[in-house]
Each structure stands twice: as C-alpha cells, then as structure tokens.
Amino acid sequence: MVKAVVLGASGGIGQPLSLLLKASPLIDELSLYDVVNTPGVAADLSHISSPAKITGYLPADDGLKKALTGADIVVIPAGIPRKPGMTRDDLFKVNAGIVQTLVKGIAEFSPKAFVLIISNPVNSTVPIAAEVLKAAGVFDPKRLFGVTTLDVVRAETFVQEYSGQKDPSQTTIPVVGGHSGDTIVPLFSQAKPAFEIPADKYDALVNRVQFGGDEVVKAKDGAGSATLSMAYAGFRFAESVIKAVKGTKGIVEPSFVYLPGVPGGEAISKTTGVEFFSVPIELGVYTQVADIFWGAYC
Numbered sequence: 001m002v003k004a005v006v007l008g009a010s011g012g013i014g015q016p017l018s019l020l021l022k023a024s025p026l027i028d029e030l031s032l033y034d035v036v037n038t039p040g041v042a043a044d045l046s047h048i049s050s051p052a053k054i055t056g057y058l059p060a061d062d063g064l065k066k067a068l069t070g071a072d073i074v075v076i077p078a079g080i081p082r083k084p085g086m087t088r089d090d091l092f093k094v095n096a097g098i099v100q101t102l103v104k105g106i107a108e109f110s111p112k113a114f115v116l117i118i119s120n121p122v123n124s125t126v127p128i129a130a131e132v133l134k135a136a137g138v139f140d141p142k143r144l145f146g147v148t149t150l151d152v153v154r155a156e157t158f159v160q161e162y163s164g165q166k167d168p169s170q171t172t173i174p175v176v177g178g179h180s181g182d183t184i185v186p187l188f189s190q191a192k193p194a195f196e197i198p199a200d201k202y203d204a205l206v207n208r209v210q211f212g213g214d215e216v217v218k219a220k221d222g223a224g225s226a227t228l229s230m231a232y233a234g235f236r237f238a239e240s241v242i243k244a245v246k247g248t249k250g251i252v253e254p255s256f257v258y259l260p261g262v263p264g265g266e267a268i269s270k271t272t273g274v275e276f277f278s279v280p281i282e283l284g285v286y287t288q289v290a291d292i293f294w295g296a297y298c
Helices: 014-023 038-045 063-068 088-109 122-135 149-158 199-210 212-219 227-245 266-272 291-297
Strands: 003-007 029-033 053-057 073-076 114-117 144-146 175-177 184-186 252-258 276-282
Touching: 003 014, 003 063, 014 029, 014 038, 014 227, 029 038, 029 063, 038 053, 053 063, 063 088, 073 088, 073 227, 088 114, 088 122, 114 122, 114 227, 122 144, 122 252, 122 276, 144 276, 149 175, 149 184, 149 199, 149 212, 149 227, 149 252, 184 199, 199 212, 227 252, 266 276
Parallel strands: 003 029, 003 073, 029 053, 073 114, 114 144
Antiparallel strands: 144 252, 175 184, 175 276, 252 276
C-alpha cells in the first residue's frame, strides 16, 4: 500500500505531475493539496481508470493534516513559477516560506515519509527543509531529496545527436553539483554508452543543460516556465523511489542531498567543502551514494 502526496497540486507542475502519479500502477492512494482548486483537480483526475484512489484538500478543515497523514512519499512542487527576467534568488523570497510551512506539516503528520522537493531554488529550499525537520527532531537525510532530475533529462535529450541513441532515455549521464546555472555539472565523460562530443560543440551543450530553463521561459513568452518537463522529471524520480522501496535493486538517480547524512557522502562533503550536493544516489530503504559515483570521482 503506497500513499503519495502532492503539495502544490493545482499549479503548473502540480497538475501534470498529479496526472502522471494517478496513472501509475505503483500508487494505491494519491492525496492532493493546494491553497486553491484542489478538489476540482482531484475530481478531474478521479475519472481516469487507474487503481489509485484520489482526494483533494484545501487548507480549511485541517486539509494539510488529512492530506499528509499516512503518507509514504511527499512531492513538493508548490511555489511561484519563474517569469522572464527572474532568477532563482527572486523565487527564494517567496518559495522559501512556502516550503518551510509545508515541511512543518510533514514533520508533524508524516515524519517517516520520503520528501521530494521540486520548489525552486532547490539549492536553498532543501537546506531549509532539512533545518525544519531537524528542529522537529525527525530529520532523516536518507529520506530528503532535492529533485534535480530535469537536469539529467535535459542532458540525455540534448546529446541525442551525438550519442546515436534512438531513445535518449537509454543514455545514462550523471549530473552533479546543484540545480541552478553554473552549479549544474553534466559529466558527459562518464556517459553510458560512451560517445564523443565535438570540441567546438562541448561548451554550448553544457551551457544548454545549465540554462535550459531560461530557454523555456523565453519560448513561453511570459506564460510560464518548464512545467511539463519538470512534472515528467519529478514523476520519474518519485517512481524510482517507490520502486526502490518496494525492493527493486540498483536504481540510481542523481539528487541534491545532505551529504554527511548519506552513506558514502561524508568524504565527498569534506572534499568539496559543502554539505548539500547533487550526486548519483542508489535509492532504497538504505539510500546511499552510488558506488559508480564513488569509484569514478572520489
């Protein structure tokens, strides 16, 4: 029995993410929460012929408590989206408070749940979530993840003309560092299967992965950010977590985590001088830094 919760389910990422989760055969119960429109989103999705039972909650009548109680996995896409000219620092001023409030609810009502943070800037919202959980005495670093999967998906997609893969998802490219601009580091040299990128194309390719979000914001001309691709990436990571917890071995996904609290992460933290960093993580009950990362880069 798996209960998944989406906090911020009525937004541009939340709605398509909720759709993908509702369609997943891995989920038995799906609870949606947002400040507006959630019952309507839940009613719409309830017409989909998939096993998951779905409910939608608003803040009134202890909605957050009802949504979170019994949760196994909580995904947080809540917050304002990027608009042209906005940086992730601009987002921080609003989204930090939203994440703080929601994580307080998680600490109280579902402290054992896996928590997946999508709300930007991930480099800042994940440490905030960690501090809230620490203050409540329920912080488990192996259950808190910043979702950086969109960087991985972009890397897989953008290299297709060089990798020769008909299906870009069959290319594995570790992306490490953070989840904003220059902190995003795609490790094309570690791609599997291996391929060559022309020297005169390399910098442009790295830049496109790092600033792919700007490309979408500009193309949407002020009407939104990378909501659909982010929903897909969030679902991919959530599904990987669920599969791993259900017993599937060897599932590896990069994620922004608290290194000192994850097996294999403390040495990386000492080497890099940072506590939070995106590295390939082997998911499961005993989440740890993947051996492939440890062996190749440490």
